[in-house]
Amino acid sequence: MDNAKAQVLTLTLRSSNKDEDRHAVVRFPQSYEEAVATALRLFGPYMSNADASNIVLKYRIFRDDHWVWADFESDCWPLVVRPGGEVGVFEKRSENAVASKALFWRGPIYLVFGETKGSKTTWSRLNLRNPELNTTIDRPASYAAVEMTKDCLKYRDTMLFWKPVTEPGKTLTFYVFSDSKLTSWMPFPSSASADDDAWKAIVPEAPGVMGVIAT
Numbered sequence: 001m002d003n004a005k006a007q008v009l010t011l012t013l014r015s016s017n018k019d020e021d022r023h024a025v026v027r028f029p030q031s032y033e034e035a036v037a038t039a040l041r042l043f044g045p046y047m048s049n050a051d052a053s054n055i056v057l058k059y060r061i062f063r064d065d066h067w068v069w070a071d072f073e074s075d076c077w078p079l080v081v082r083p084g085g086e087v088g089v090f091e092k093r094s095e096n097a098v099a100s101k102a103l104f105w106r107g108p109i110y111l112v113f114g115e116t117k118g119s120k121t122t123w124s125r126l127n128l129r130n131p132e133l134n135t136t137i138d139r140p141a142s143y144a145a146v147e148m149t150k151d152c153l154k155y156r157d158t159m160l161f162w163k164p165v166t167e168p169g170k171t172l173t174f175y176v177f178s179d180s181k182l183t184s185w186m187p188f189p190s191s192a193s194a195d196d197d198a199w200k201a202i203v204p205e206a207p208g209v210m211g212v213i214a215t
Contacts, residue, residue, distance in 0.1 A: 010086040011035070012060075013043040014069075020191070022046060027081045032057060035081075035212035039089045045176075045202040046189060047091055059085040070091065075086060104141050107206020110134040114213040115174070122183050123211060131207070139206040143193045146172050147214060175211030176204055183210055 009029060013022040024042045029035035036052050044050035058069035059080055069088045077090060110131065113124045115142045127133045137148045149172060178184040192199040204210060 007083060009035070009081070009083060011039050011042065011089055012047060012086060013039070013089045030078075032077040035077070035087060044079075045186070046198065048197065048201055049091065050201075054092050056090045056092060058088040059133040060088060095105060102198060105139065105206060107139050108136050109139045109204065109206060110136055110209050111152075112211050114211050116213065121185075121213075126180065126182065126209060128180060136177060139208070140199075140203060142196045142199050145174065145203075145210075173213050173215065175213070176202060177209055177211065180209060182209070182211070185207060 007028055008025050010029075011024045011026055015021050022043060024038075026038050026042070029038055033052075035057055036055050038045075039055060039057075040050055040052065046117075047054070056071075058071055060067055060209060061070050062068075063070075069090075070080075108131070108150075111134070112126050113135075114121050115124075135152060137145065138151055140148055174188045176186045176188070189198055189200055192202060
């Protein structure tokens with residue numbers, strides 16, 4: 001094993017559709033708990049329930065002429081998992097999880113509008129003292145948020161950041177933020193535009209904030 005492989009581990013978020021598995025190469029975790037925390041940080045937006053109690057890790061081994069995912073006890077991490085190997089990240093399946101998946105809480109989502117020039121992105125301001133002054137839509141359950149966003153701006157003075165959003169032919173990309181100060185952000189996964197479950201997994205809880213950039 002070369003030095004690079006001796007320091008890393010591949011994490012794979014398993015999907016019912018093999019073509020939709022997600023992979024990440026990470027610094028080798030020293031414990032089961034550290035691996036779970038890393039998986040949540042990287043794959044959380046793509047999970048139906050991004051919580052440590054909802055995750056099971058399995059080790060990939062070669063057995064009977066094919067690769068299989070093997071269960072192991074968490075305290076056996078140093079005995080089982082080897083650097084350079086692969087660990088599968090599985091979400092637990094339960095009746096409660098299936099039932100809760102159908103629940104989708106509505107409420108206000110405040111929109112901020114972004115503009116990227118060169119390597120710098122600037123966002124419109126969010127009014128925390130008077131939330132009613134913000135551009136607001138109901139928490140969207142799907143990519144239909146595109147039309148909701150355009151509709152709520154239709155009768156407003158579309159200047160500065162808003163203007164590109166209402167122009168014909170523009171593509172809207174939505175973003176989530178780490179906090180209300182808009183200090184860091186990430187785009188919705190591309191799969192969310194066609195997969196309502198992927199959308200619901202990442203759309204902020206209400207009241208929350210979403211960013212919009214028109215390109």
